[in-house]
Amino acid sequence: MTQSPPDRLYPNRGTDGDGDGREGLSRRHLLASGATASAVAAAGCAGDGGSEAGDDEDAASTGKPTIFVFNTGDGTVSLIDPASNEVVGSRAVGLSSSFPSNQYTPDLTDESEDALWLNVEQGVRALTAGTLEEVSRVDTGSGANWQEQTPDGSHVVVSAREPSHTNYRIDADRDAETFGEVTGELDRTDEGGRGDADGPGPCDVTIHPDGEYAYVPDLFGDTLTVLSVDPFEIETQIDVEPVVADAAAPWMATIAPDGETMLVEHNEGDSGTESIWDVTDPANPSERVRLTTDDGLGSGALTSEIGPDSETGYVFTPGSNDVSIIDLAAGTVTDRLDLGGSAFVGTWDPSKTSLYIPVQTNDEVAVIDHAAGEIVERIDVGPSPYGATAATVRPATDSASTMAVALARLGIAASTAETTYCIGKCACGHTLATNQ
Secondary structure: OOOOOOOOOOOOOOOOOOOOOOOOOOOOOHHHHHHHHHHHHHHHHHHOOOOOOOOOOOOOEEEEEEEEEEEOOOEEEEEEEOOEEEEEEEEEEEOOOOOOOOOOHHHHOOOOEEEEEEEOEEEEEEOOOOOOOOEEEOOOOOOOOEEEEOOOOOOEEEOOOOOOOOEEEEEEEOOOOOOEEEEEEEEEEHHHHOOOOOOOOEEOOOOOOOOOEEEEOOOOOOEEEEEOOOOOEEEEEOOOOOOOOOOEEEEEEEEEOOEEEEEEEEOOOOOOOEEEEOOOOOOOOEEEEEEEEEHHOOOOEEEEEOOOOOOHHHHEEOOOEEEEEEEOOEEEEEEEEEEEOOOEEEEEEEEOOOOEEEEEEOEEEEEEEEOOEEEEEEOOOOOOEEEEEEEEEOOOOHHHHHHHHHHHOOOOOOHHHOOOEOOOOOOOOOOOOOOO
């Protein structure tokens, strides 16, 4: 057995056989299994009023910025304090989410009853930010779902890919009598799709800052569809041409905070491509440039985030285990940051100063300081972290939640954890023919 030199930013990197460092459980999780067994016993003795963090943690805390990291390995959520970049608690929720709504969520969730919207099982789910209890579920009939909340918090727009090929609008207003109900539905099956696809494959959702339009890349339709949010209907549909393959295959997208630029990821060719779009006319976006690996882009462009200044794009490229940094104005790749493992999504903290990226294969979260343009921390979390979102609410952790996490860590509760859609290896997830 060999071991790579210790590295503060790569605490889990090493080898235990063939050099990939991922055979079986990591040493940290082997040690943790013993610790969780002790935690079960300790929590069981704490009594109903016990709390590992004190009596002030018996209720959710508002005004506390928190990063929520969903661990697909055991159905738990790791709670990170962005001020200290430390895990300050964990909760077992019996589910996981690979692509939780996070575009406007940090600005909308500052009360305990505000909702976190997640893609889970055969649809989407809403959990309160303060208690992580379910308050709404919508069955879409698809295992591959993406959703995003409008900037004013009134709606959630959903893309349900095969076999549904449907876009939904859900009432997200917690004060409304129709909260959690479907208020608009667009069955797009009759559009057809490439090859044997029985529909266009609406994939991902990003919403313009003015809240009027949502943008949906269609994986099998090779189109970019612009949805009017209210009324809920198709405003524009744009054919997307391929550059390095027979099909453009757009599948994920992110619009900049200023509403003028949008990034679109393409499952095109062997390594994927990235396009930059002009959205100054929100209803009629136009493609400016397509970046490929020949331009320095990492392999397997999957999702992206855009900095608060609307100048810098961060494209997660799990094929090369890094993040490609894009100068949006110049349309060029300026840097690549090594993540040391596969990562598929990221989320901004509520202050929009740091980008938190779950590195699934390393059981950690990498933190990019936007101003510095570099990775500044690596935080150990639960097994196989995938999705992340943020809020200014922090759920409580007490003896009961400590015991639940301990049982989940030991695998005792694993059979009850609900699955989520994952691209790449996932401890729980739907296996679809289009998973790549």
